Amino acid sequence: MTSELLFAVTGVILFAIGAAGTILLANLLRRVLAFNIMGSGACVVLVSLAQRNGIADPVPQAMVLTGIVVAVAATGVALALTRRLHQLTGECETTSSVEHD
Amino acid sequence: MSANLRRLAVILGAATFVWLLADTLFTLPLPAVDLRPLVSANLAQSGVTHPVTAVLLNFRGFDTLLEIAVMLVALIAVLASLPGDSSRATVSDNTDDMLPAFSRTAVPLMLLYALYLLWAGAFRPGGAFQAGALLAAALALLHLARLMPAWSAPGLLLRGGLVAGFLVFLGIAAALMAGGALLQYPPAHAGMLILLIESTLAVSLALILAGLFLFVSSDGGTPK
Amino acid sequence: MTENIALIGVFTVPLLWATLAFLLGPGRGAFVAITGSVVQLFLALILARSVLVDGPLNHSTGGWGAPLGIDLYVDGLTAAMLLLTQVVALPIFVYARSYFAPGAHAARHFWPLAGFLIAGMNALYLANDIFNLYVTLEIVGLAAVALIAAGGGAGQVAAALRYLFAALLGSGAYLLGVALIYGTYGSVSIATLTPLIDVAAPRVVSIAALLMFAGLMLKSALFPFHYWLPAAHGGAPAPVSALLSALVVKAAIYLCLRLWLGPFAPLVQAAAWLPGVLGAGAILWGSAMAIRTPRLKLLVAYSTVAQLGYLFLAFPLLTPGAAVLGAVTLQAIAHGLAKAAMFAAAGIIIHSTGRDAVAEVAGVAERLPLTLFAFALAGVSLMGLPPSGGFLAKWLLLDAALNAGHWALVAVIIAGGLLAAIYVFRVVRQAFLNLPEELADRQKHTGRPVPRVLEWMAFGLAAASVLLGLFSVDLLKLIAVGNPL
Helix, strand or coil: CCHHHHHHHHHHHHHHHHHHHHHHCCEHHHHHHHHHHHHHHHHHHHHHHCCCCCCCCHHHHHHHHHHHHHHHHHHHHHHHHHHHHHHHHCCCECCCCCCCC | CHHHHHHHHHHHHHHHHHHHHHHHHHCCCCCCCCCHHHHHHHHHHCCCCCHHHHHHHHHCHHHHHHHHHHHHHHHHHHHHCCCCCCCCCCCCCCCCCHHHHHHHHHHHHHHHHHHHHHHHCCCCCCCHHHHHHHHHHHHHHHHHCCCCCCCCCCCHHHHHHHHHHHHHHHHHHHHHHHHCCCCCCCCCCHHHHHHHHHHHHHHHHHHHHHHHHHCHHHCCCCCC | CHHHHHHHHHHHHHHHHHHHHHHHCCCCCHHHHHHHHHHHHHHHHHHHHHHHHHCCEEEEHHHCCCCCCCEEEECHHHHHHHHHHHHHHHHHHHHHHHHCCCCCHHHCCHHHHHHHHHHHHHHHHHECEHHHHHHHHHHHHHHHHHHHHCCCCHHHHHHHHHHHHHHHHHHHHHHHHHHHHHHHHCCCEHHHHHHHCCCCCCHHHHHHHHHHHHHHHHHCCCCCCCCCHHHHHHHCCHHHHHHHHHHHHHHHHHHHHHHHHCCCHHHHHHHCHHHHHHHHHHHHHHHHHHHHCCCHHHHHHHHHHHHHHHHHHCHHHCCCCCCHHHHHHHHHHHHHHHHHHHHHHHHHHHHHHCCCCHHHHCCHHHHCHHHHHHHHHHHHHHHCCCCCHHHHHHHHHHHHHHHHCCHHHHHHHHHHHHHHHHHHHHHHHHHHCCCCHHHHHHHHHHCCCCCHHHHHHHHHHHHHHHHHHHHHHHHHHHHCCCCCC
């Protein structure tokens, strides 16, 4: 197994851990962390799979740069909203009820 | 009980997914399309010599334009989530003494290094995003060291700085339509245009990234 | 050349006025938004006419073609969705200008966020590159979340967070799919990928397709991934709910259509029944919840869940040779217009009574006849009565389902129309009842007078949805350009 495939499989494992965390965890801060792990996993897969036949491919590296920036933006929004929710309710979790007044 | 069941189902699903995907990755054939010779062949006309910067700002420059829009949306989202009465700019309540001393040395160095990263992006890994991130870190450090208060709702000057990079990029991209397509740099001026875009972008990105942290730090944070 | 300028303008203009609106400061920007939207509508019409006359249009950004650069592509489907977006956005912006009280907290950043939302959607419809699509999906998603949370209350922030995490989960899955596709084929351009993917593609491609569709289904609130939508659309201010239900969910469904008919076409036939089953579930469950809920905006939000089911119900019918793509697009357009009108009308009623409850709709027939008429007209399209666009779309779907022998689909389509009738009549009937004494007294304190322009915007959208059926021949001809289906 070449090193690029090892990276790719690691990326897949990271993605799965992050996705499971985003679905299962209750605390919003932990879900933000899980989402970041998920994004990093996808980026690792993108860069490593493209490098299988020798020298580095610049296109996926540029795409991953974009992906990282997008992830940072999303994390910023998630954290600001979590902080606002904490200010309003004192909690860091979203409940599952839909009907409220 | 159903919460545990849900947990089990998701974990089993994730494990199966990893197993399936890893299995198929081992037998993956080589890709049909190889972009590396295309990038190398066109690198000379792109205005920069580093292939990643060329892809980021020239070949796939449209992605970068939209990505700056994503950052702006995120910043406006953060501003929109602030309570209406956050007009007091508070200083961080850090009581550490070493941090301000360290920052006074470190921040000028960070500024210098950010300028270097911005300029070096044409030849080596670097460019607007890296420089902007470093500048934003410097601003965050200044706040944590009590040398700069957090930011309250932005005034006209700060708003201008936040959008300047995006507007310059958008303006140049649209103006180049006269040459044929969106963002089609004339090869003779491509290097200079890219440097102009990257410089304004670095400043704006620094303000946006710092703002994602500093706008949210402007109130006590205790629940009402 | 004018078509190229129109193509670029349709997303550049909203980006420009959104930035200007932000520069102008909190709460400002309505004028630039409305002016910009008029320009965008004009450009979308130019594009539609150009596509109808000259066929699909391709624009290589940077002058480099795919696969090195990013291509923008306009065919009939894209032109039709662009028209829908601009036609709904303009009245909603005029509505929003009068809806928000001056200095309202929710309106501080409405204009820049709405501008980026529209720009993101327009860029999404034009994109022909799966990674470019990822970035546009993020613009739309983050702007939508911000608009929902701008309402300020704990319930809205919680709903926005739930939507954000659903959207991020979806985007993450989509990104992994893109990564796998690039790893397999070396390109992310749809034009390059479509000829390369055939029935003998490696298993990775099927997994990637599954990931991308799962992500998009999360973003389009397909049952059972709909859990975030009712609270998000039901809790946001009325103009925001209108934009979200009418336009944002359509973007994700449009992408599903694109990928289903484009690169992944050889692979999806085996699983075509799944969206059909899920769509049927959405129609039945969403309608049932709409019939039961006591809150007005929540009723309209559940109706969205149900109506989106129709769009997915059509996926098993999208076999080559059946003219179902036109029906699906027509349903999307008709629903977009009707749902925007319905949320606009609901917003007016809540503005006037001060409370978001179906029971408080009593007496509206006397005070706000135009609004009630708008709500009822929108309901006509949702139920599928002639001559509305909704009727024509459902008729075409029924026709295709009968020809293909899918009797279960026929039954669900008809049942969906009947269920929609039940929840629409629930509101309309309530409006003709007399308002009980205690509610009337309370409404005198909480209610506010309604500016006429709000009612006219709601009525205009509803009328467009109903009259759509009369103009559908040209629309169907447009959608068929570039799509052999």
